[in-house]
Amino acid sequence: MKALLPTGRPEEMVELGESQEPQPAADEALIEVRAFSVNRGEVFQLHGPLRPGGGRPGKDIAGVVVRAAADGSGPAAGRRVVGHPPANGWAQYVAVPTRSLTEIPDDLSFESAAALPLAGLTALRLLRTAGSVAGKRILLTGASGGVGHYVTELAIGEGAEVTAITATPERGKHLTEFGATVAHDLSEAAGPYDIVMESVGGTSTPQSLALLKERGQLIWFGQASRQPAQLSFFEFFKGPRSATVRHFHYEHFDELFGTDLAQLVSLVAKDRLHPQIGRLEDWQHTATTLNDLRDRKITGNAVLRVG
Ligand SMILES: NC(=O)c1ccc[n+]([C@@H]2O[C@H](COP(=O)([O-])OP(=O)(O)OC[C@H]3O[C@@H](n4cnc5c(N)ncnc54)[C@H](OP(=O)(O)O)[C@@H]3O)[C@@H](O)[C@H]2O)c1
Known part of the structure; x- marks a missing residue:
């Protein structure tokens, strides 16, 4: 599959390349990623030299379940979802723990949903x-x-x-x-x-x-x-x-990400929360988008479409 791979170069922090398809654990669903968003913290992590075993980036994704979790938890195959995996989300496919996933309604676009996780959970x-x-x-x-x-x-x-x-x-x-x-x-x-x-x-x-x-x-x-x-x-x-x-750190809470993601999706559905996408690009342009985020040229969220 295609995935964005860290380069270790500060001006082109990532590039599209080939990677192994993920092998989901029993409590993980396999998601075909349609859109993802990028965050300042990820820019900081990618800016330095490559860390041995540092893995691939990507915590905010929206897409479609292609294989439900083997343990029966979480959404069924074919469902539209938003998720917050610990890493590896800037790719065609990602394995996401079902406790960090929630379904999205048909009228919420993948792009808007992808803008929700890290920024929305933090807020x-x-x-x-x-x-x-x-x-x-x-x-x-x-x-x-x-x-x-x-x-x-x-x-x-x-x-x-x-x-x-x-x-x-x-x-x-x-x-x-x-x-x-x-x-x-x-x-x-x-x-x-x-x-x-x-x-x-x-x-x-x-x-x-x-x-x-x-x-x-x-x-x-x-x-x-x-x-x-x-x-x-x-x-x-x-x-x-x-x-x-x-x-404050957004991970230091007892609530599951999936539960809070469902709250965010529900707030959007009730017209009480409106993702602001300041930049929307094909994922080929992720490196430029990361630079622009770092250089304060983007307001709101930056979202990339997996074409
Ligand atoms: N603790 C946590 O759990 C947690 C979780 C997520 C994010 N965060 C942090 O929360 C902050 C906001 O996150 P975000 O995703 O909204 O980030 P963002 O989109 O990159 O926004 C950060 C904002 O900081 C402002 N800023 C002021 N001085 C700056 C400077 N010298 N260099 C760069 N930016 C500067 C920029 O606004 P202006 O250019 O308009 O001043 C920029 O829009 C970030 O610092 C992020 O690392 C913390």
């Missing part, structure tokens, strides 16, 4: 971590990507007031349509906030921490700038006397 679980956000003021940094889009739509849908930080007005346009206040520098953000969701790192972390209310919480979920947070004792004199910082 859903970030909001769960935050607790009830109705009436709360939220500051969200690094907001123009897939996660920012879903967090903004879901949080505003729950009654929160969201200030989103994006590099330019153009990159924040889709967020203003949900009712978010969009700013392009933290100095423009009118605090204090009940909750900060911070994913940029560098100076963004202490600056946004200083914008919290007394006893507010900062949920720390990324470092898009690749710069570690620079914490300054003196910066804190401008902020709350006391606040909570919570480290």
